[in-house]
Each structure stands twice: as structure tokens, then as C-alpha cells.
Amino acid sequence: MTAGFEIAPWQLRWCGMDFDRLHRAESIFALANGHLGLRGTLDEGEPIGLPGTYLNGFYETRQLPYAETGFGYPEQGQTVVNVTDGKIVRLLVEDEPMDMRYGKTIDHERVLDFRSGTMRRMTVWTSPTGRTVRIRSERLVSFTERALAAIRYEVQPLDADLELVVQSDLLANEPVETTPGDPRLAAALDRPLVADFAAAHDLAAVLAHHTRGSGLRMAAGMDHELDFAGSARCDVRAGEDLARVTIAADVPEGQRLCLTKYCAYGWSSRRSTPALRAQVDAALAAGLDTGWDRLLARQRAYLDEFWRTADIEIDGDPELQQAVRFALFHILQAGARGETRAIPAKGLTGPGYDGHSFWDTETFVLPVLTYTVPNAAGDALRWRHATLDKARRRARELGQPGAMFPWRSINGDEGSGYWPTATAAVHVDADIADATVRYLAATGDEPFETDCGVELLVETARLWAGIGHFDPSGDFRIDGVTGPDEYSALADNNIYTNLMAQRNLHEAAQACARRPDVAGRLGVSAEETARWRDQAKRMSLPYNEDLGVHEQSENFTRYARWDFAATPAENYPLLLHYPYFDLYRKQVVKQADLTLAMYLCPNAFTAEEKVRDFDYYEAVTVRDSSLSAGIQAVLAAEVGHLSLAFDYFTEAALTDLHDLHNNAAHGLHIASLAGTWIACVGGFGGMRDNDGELRFAPRLPTALNRISFRIVWRGNCIRVDIDAETATYRVLSGGAVALRHHGERHTIGDASTRLPIPQRPPRPGPRLPHGREPYRRP
Numbered sequence: 001m002t003a004g005f006e007i008a009p010w011q012l013r014w015c016g017m018d019f020d021r022l023h024r025a026e027s028i029f030a031l032a033n034g035h036l037g038l039r040g041t042l043d044e045g046e047p048i049g050l051p052g053t054y055l056n057g058f059y060e061t062r063q064l065p066y067a068e069t070g071f072g073y074p075e076q077g078q079t080v081v082n083v084t085d086g087k088i089v090r091l092l093v094e095d096e097p098m099d100m101r102y103g104k105t106i107d108h109e110r111v112l113d114f115r116s117g118t119m120r121r122m123t124v125w126t127s128p129t130g131r132t133v134r135i136r137s138e139r140l141v142s143f144t145e146r147a148l149a150a151i152r153y154e155v156q157p158l159d160a161d162l163e164l165v166v167q168s169d170l171l172a173n174e175p176v177e178t179t180p181g182d183p184r185l186a187a188a189l190d191r192p193l194v195a196d197f198a199a200a201h202d203l204a205a206v207l208a209h210h211t212r213g214s215g216l217r218m219a220a221g222m223d224h225e226l227d228f229a230g231s232a233r234c235d236v237r238a239g240e241d242l243a244r245v246t247i248a249a250d251v252p253e254g255q256r257l258c259l260t261k262y263c264a265y266g267w268s269s270r271r272s273t274p275a276l277r278a279q280v281d282a283a284l285a286a287g288l289d290t291g292w293d294r295l296l297a298r299q300r301a302y303l304d305e306f307w308r309t310a311d312i313e314i315d316g317d318p319e320l321q322q323a324v325r326f327a328l329f330h331i332l333q334a335g336a337r338g339e340t341r342a343i344p345a346k347g348l349t350g351p352g353y354d355g356h357s358f359w360d361t362e363t364f365v366l367p368v369l370t371y372t373v374p375n376a377a378g379d380a381l382r383w384r385h386a387t388l389d390k391a392r393r394r395a396r397e398l399g400q401p402g403a404m405f406p407w408r409s410i411n412g413d414e415g416s417g418y419w420p421t422a423t424a425a426v427h428v429d430a431d432i433a434d435a436t437v438r439y440l441a442a443t444g445d446e447p448f449e450t451d452c453g454v455e456l457l458v459e460t461a462r463l464w465a466g467i468g469h470f471d472p473s474g475d476f477r478i479d480g481v482t483g484p485d486e487y488s489a490l491a492d493n494n495i496y497t498n499l500m501a502q503r504n505l506h507e508a509a510q511a512c513a514r515r516p517d518v519a520g521r522l523g524v525s526a527e528e529t530a531r532w533r534d535q536a537k538r539m540s541l542p543y544n545e546d547l548g549v550h551e552q553s554e555n556f557t558r559y560a561r562w563d564f565a566a567t568p569a570e571n572y573p574l575l576l577h578y579p580y581f582d583l584y585r586k587q588v589v590k591q592a593d594l595t596l597a598m599y600l601c602p603n604a605f606t607a608e609e610k611v612r613d614f615d616y617y618e619a620v621t622v623r624d625s626s627l628s629a630g631i632q633a634v635l636a637a638e639v640g641h642l643s644l645a646f647d648y649f650t651e652a653a654l655t656d657l658h659d660l661h662n663n664a665a666h667g668l669h670i671a672s673l674a675g676t677w678i679a680c681v682g683g684f685g686g687m688r689d690n691d692g693e694l695r696f697a698p699r700l701p702t703a704l705n706r707i708s709f710r711i712v713w714r715g716n717c718i719r720v721d722i723d724a725e726t727a728t729y730r731v732l733s734g735g736a737v738a739l740r741h742h743g744e745r746h747t748i749g750d751a752s753t754r755l756p757i758p759q760r761p762p763r764p765g766p767r768l769p770h771g772r773e774p775y776r777r778p
Contacts, residue, residue: 023049023665037348080355086263195240205243350667387412402462430500461508491553573624591625630675
């Protein structure tokens with residue numbers, strides 16, 4: 001047992017009850033499908049850390065706070081709304097409310113099952129008056145019925161015949177925590193749902209609401225099946241913010257009362273309340289017709305197919321095996337059925353970051369989905385395409401051509417009021433372009449390229465052509481921007497931004513050559529594509545000849561170094577204890593920046609440059625962001641620091657399970673979970689996919705005996721097995737696949753191809769900032 005969890009390969013089990021870690025457990029045991037998310041709160045609704053039921057894209061607006069106004073500042077932000085809670089199933093035992101803070105909890109466990117896609121709970125509880133019951137429940141958010149969740153709740157008296165009352169609720173406008181010191185946020189979330197409709201009949205009820213500011217409408221409904229051998233008294237009522245089904249029964253000792261609850265949700269910015277009610281009624285009817293057992297079977301079948309193409313096996317560390325599957329399961333939950341909605345940074349597990357999506361969706365999460373669930377990756381990119389008009393409008397506001405996508409957003413509008421790390425972080429355009437190129441290379445999705453892909457590449461390329469300029473020496477410069485490292489804002493020629501923009505410009509020109517019909521529709525001329533190619537060719541890439549390393553941004557290596565030795569451990573993350581005025585002027589890196597560029601643009605660096613660059617930037621990178629460890633693991637593995645790579649991989653994998661950043665309570669770090677996959681596949685597997693060619697350069701750390709992973713490439717499912725001396729490639733389904741293994745070309749098929757891994761002598765480890773070594777398990 002580690003960090004409260006029992007270690008097992010296919011599930012996460014937490015035995016006992018820890019009220020101090022209730023918030024965190026609710027995030028970890030959350031269930032979602034990309035459209036609907038339920039935090040892992042207890043069925044009875046209390047005790048509760050942070051209530052949470054989320055619909056992807058459903059938000060309230062609020063005014064952004066500014067000490068001074070400025071031209072081009074975004075005026076409104078968006079905040080995810082905790083919508084009507086359908087998870088609540090209260091229990092009264094002989095008039096005593098079941099509440100684990102009172103009486104005696106004899107046994108309690110919860111299990112998140114990665115194969116069944118459910119969260120199971122078992123509790124044996126004795127009331128303050130001495131009555132003992134066993135409660136078993138199982139909860140799912142359906143991958144196959146997008147709008148549907150279901151709960152089976154079973155109660156059994158253990159020591160006497162008992163009168164039991166079960167109350168099943170739909171509850172709107174639950175009070176939620178808000179960020180201290182931001183009254184605008186508190187106001188936005190103070191009873192954000194305005195009642196439009198309430199109805200109840202038999203064992204069913206529906207509530208409909210809208211938001212005051214954003215004007216979004218939603219409906220939530222519930223219906224039930226009761227399984228009990230005796231007679232029961234039933235009642236249903238509905239008001240503006242509460243609908244309740246009450247069932248009372250005398251249950252003999254040893255018998256069971258079982259209630260199956262189906263919940264359905266719908267929302268829209270356009271459809272009427274009656275239309276949403278109809279949608280919810282239809283989803284409930286479909287759920288009842290399918291029934292609990294078939295819903296479970298379909299959930300298992302969906303996940304069997306997912307694990308067939310996505311599983312990672314780790315031999316040598318059972319905790320990391322569990323952590324990797326936990327990561328993959330939550331990544332799937334974040335994006336599986338989003339269907340042209342964003343993938344928030346916290347998924348649908350909590351309200352952290354206001355429910356916003358960031359650039360890390362495209363850079364971290366979409367690579368995982370592209371090679372495991374490609375349809376979900378395509379849907380996420382279609383959401384970006386659906387917001388192109390807003391991105392174009394934002395570019396015009398700032399006097400730029402093309403499209404400027406938001407740094408953080410729910411609906412496609414910029415949601416950040418701090419422009420040095422938001423508006424200035426224009427690399428998000430290139431990140432979207434990069435994800436588009438990778439998706440097209442991995443899938444060959446021609447309809448997507450025609451309908452969305454070329455336009456995304458063209459409009460982002462137009463932005464770079466506009467914000468960059470040629471200096472007197474003939475270099476193409478991009479000045480005054482912020483790269484991934486948020487401790488270095490408003491820099492000139494950030495190398496990550498410039499390299500990604502270079503690729504964006506080149507790929508846009510290539511796409512227009514492939515699809516001249518689309519290019520013509522978009523008004524792209526031969527002169528424009530020639531200009532893009534010239535700008536890409538002459539892109540400024542700062543390099544310090546004296547040190548023999550690339551500059552993260554122009555003159556970065558000439559800044560004073562941060563005094564790491566004088567910085568106490570409790571002062572990390574630095575942004576909470578030091579002013580940006582100081583951070584921006586020092587050599588201190590919040591998260592992988594140039595290191596990330598070496599991973600995403602590997603052909604821009606020689607092998608020797610990667611070694612020197614990695615060692616130099618390791619000495620100033622403090623990993624105050626959960627995005628960093630997975631990427632540092634990749635480059636550490638590539639340049640020969642396999643033990644360090646393993647340590648970074650471990651940190652990425654356990655970020656939420658061990659709550660390394662002390663904020664898992666408000667939702668999981670989906671990009672860090674994706675970094676776990678990246679560390680395995682891109683790090684120990686050495687996978688790269690630049691220029692449309694699949695390459696592997698696997699090497700295994702001594703801490704592990706074997707790693708096996710699967711990816712989907714152009715419709716083929718490939719399995720890669722790595723041990724200390726060899727890598728074995730096999731096509732599990734599909735045809736022959738061409739790839740490179742440590743630079744050599746091979747064609748693999750359904751028979752195993754076993755190839756030797758070149759050995760190389762160990763290298764001394766790089767110097768790390770004082771006190772910022774990777775996480776080591778206790």
C-alpha cells in the first residue's frame with residue numbers, strides 16, 4: 001500500500017476513509033467520457049470535499065480584473081460551472097442519515113477499475129443507534145451513450161430487520177469553493193443556474209436551467225429501476241433546484257434493496273429548453289431500454305478495444321504499471337467523447353484553471369490520442385477549427401493577419417487577463433499546427449485535411465508572417481513573445497517558438513501544394529507560399545558560440561543565474577514567493593522549453609548539440625510546472641542519462657497519485673498524465689514521427705526489466721517490446737509498416753521482428769539546481 005492506494009495492475013483501490021484527503025480522492029476517482037464528468041464524491045453527498053458535475057463547454061462568464069485597462073485586453077473570462085448533481089443517493093437507516101463522520105465505519109473501500117470503466121464502493125457502517133448495513137454501489141459515465149451516467153446502489157441490513165429510506169436527488173446550485181480574493185469569480189459561481197423548468201412523474205424527474213451571463217441552457221434528468229422482493233413506498237417531487245425520488249421499505253436482515261439510477265444531461269447555446277428536455281428524455285429512455293447489465297458490458301467492450309491499441313506494460317515496477325494505466329484511463333476519459341469540444345487541462349475531474357483548455361492539449365494530450373484513439377484527436381482539432389472565426393477576430397484586434405488562438409479558453413475567446421504569459425504566448429498557434437501535421441501524418445485523414453487541416457495551417461502561418469520581420473542581416477525574427485517557460489516572458493527569438501513557427505510555415509506551404517483547391521478557396525497565392533518558405537528558411541535561431549549551446553531566447557545565457565543554493569525548498573514554486581520582475585531577468589526555467597523544442601523538432605539539433613543543450617538547461621530548470629518532467633525524461637533518455645530519465649518518468653507518473661504539486665484536489669493534471677505516455681513511448685521507446693516517418697531508438701533504464709507499448713499508425717496497430725538488449729516489433733492488425741530502428745530501415749509485419757539495441761557507455765549526469773532533484777519515492 002502506497003500513498004493510500006493498494007497497488008494492482010488494472011485498478012486503483014483505496015481502503016479506509018481519510019477525510020483530510022477527500023478532495024484529492026474525489027479527483028482521482030472521477031469518471032468522465034469527454035462530454036460529461038462526475039467527481040468521485042460519495043454517493044450520499046456528504047461528507048464532501050468539492051462537489052463537481054461538469055458538462056464539457058458549459059461555462060459562465062465573468063469580468064476579468066485589471067488594475068488598469070489597456071487596448072486589446074480581453075474583457076471577459078469563462079469559468080466552468082458545477083451543473084446539476086445527479087450522483088446523490090442518500091440513505092436513512094431507521095431515520096438516521098448515513099454519514100461516515102458519525103457512527104462507526106467498519107469497512108470502506110473504493111475501486112477505480114480501468115477495465116470495467118466504473119468506480120465501485122463498498123461500506124459497512126454502524127449507525128450511532130447501533131444498526132449495521134452494508135452498502136455496495138457502482139457508478140459509470142458511459143463511453144457508448146454520451147449523455148448518460150448510471151449508478152447501482154444496493155443496501156443490505158446485517159444485524160436486524162430495518163426500515164430503510166433511499167432518497168435519489170437532482171440538485172442544482174450546490175455551493176462550491178472559489179479562489180480567495182477574486183469577488184468576480186465568487187459572483188459568477190454564486191447560484192449560477194437560473195431555473196427554467198421542473199417536472200416529475202413515477203420514478204423520473206427533469207430540471208432545466210440557464211446561466212445568467214453566458215446564456216447557456218442545460219437539462220438534467222433521472223429515472224430509476226427498483227429491485228426489491230418486498231413492497232416499497234415511493235414518492236417523487238420536483239422544485240426549481242431540487243428533484244427527489246424517495247423510496248421507503250422495510251428490509252429484512254440479509255435481504256437487499258437495490259436501486260439503479262440513470263442520469264442524462266444535455267446543454268446548448270442555441271436549442272430551446274423543450275428541445276433539451278426532449279434530448280434528456282430520449283437519453284433516459286435509451287438507458288432504461290439498454291439496462292444496467294448491457295451498459296456495463298458495452299463499457300467493458302469499449303475499454304477492451306481501447307486497451308488493445310493503447311496499453312503499456314511495465315515489468316519491474318508494479319506501482320508504475322498501475323500509474324501508467326491510471327494515466328491512460330484518465331486521458332481517455334478527458335477526450336473520448338468530447339466531439340468538437342476542448343479538452344480542459346483538468347479534464348472533467350475538477351474546476352482547476354477554471355475549466356480552461358491550454359496549448360498543452362495539442363502538445364501533450366493530442367499525441368497520446370493520435371496514436372491510441374485517433375478519432376478523439378481529430379475531434380479536438382475540429383474544435384479548434386470551429387473557433388477559427390474568434391481567433392481571426394482576436395488577431396485583427398491586435399493588428400495581425402491570420403488567426404491568433406487563445407492561450408486559455410473554454411469557448412475559443414481568450415480567457416486570461418495576464419497578457420505577458422497569455423497574449424504573448426503565441427506559440428499556441430504553432431502547437432495547434434504541429435498537432436494538425438502529426439494527426440494527418442499518423443492517420444492520412446484526407447477529409448479532415450480538406451475541411452479543417454489546410455485552413456488551420458494557413459491561418460496560423462499567416463500570423464507568423466505578420467508578427468515576424470527580417471532584420472538587416474536577413475534573419476527572420478519573432479520578437480516580444482513568451483515561450484513555454486513562463487519565467488521568461490516577452491523574449492526575442494524564443495527558440496521553441498521560432499522552430500515551431502518555422503515548421504508551421506513550411507507545412508502550410510506543403511499543404512497548399514497538396515491541396516491547391518483548398519488553397520485557392522482560402523486566397524493563398526504562389527507568392528504567399530514562397531514568402532512562407534523564405535521566412536522558414538531564414539528563421540533566427542540564437543546560438544551562443546562561446547558556450548556551444550543554443551539560447552532559449554536571445555541573450556538568455558547572459559542573464560544572471562538564479563541563486564538556487566539560497567532558495568529554500570518551501571519557496572517552490574517560485575512564482576508564489578518571488579515577483580515576476582525578478583524571475584523574468586534571471587536564468588531560471590519554470591518548465592522544459594528549449595528541451596521541449598529538441599523533442600518536437602529533433603532534426604533542428606545535432607546529437608552533440610542535444611547533449612550540450614540538455615546539460616546546460618538542466619542546471620536552471622526547476623520544474624515548477626507539471627508539464628516538465630515527462631519531457632525532460634524524453635531528452636534525458638535520448639542523450640544517455642537513463643537513470644535520470646527513469647526518475648523524471650516516475651515523477652510524471654505519480655504527480656497526481658502522490659499529489660506532488662499539492663493541488664490534485666481541484667482536478668488531475670491531464671497533460672502530466674500524458675507526459676507519462678510520452679516518457680514511455682518517446683523516451684524509452686525513442687519514438688519520433690517528424691517528416692511523416694516513424695522512427696524508434698529504444699533504450700531501457702536498468703530499473704525496469706521490460707516495457708511494451710502499442711500505437712496506431714495509419715490504421716495499423718503496432719506493438720513494440722523493449723528489454724535491455726533487444727526491441728521486438730510486430731503488427732497486431734493491419735498491413736506491413738515501414739520504420740527506422742536506431743536509424744536503420746525495416747519493414748515489419750504480423751511476424752515478430754527482433755532487433756538489437758546498440759549499447760553506449762554511460763555518461764556522467766548533468767548538474768541540477770540545488771534542491772530540485774527529481775521526485776524519489778519514500
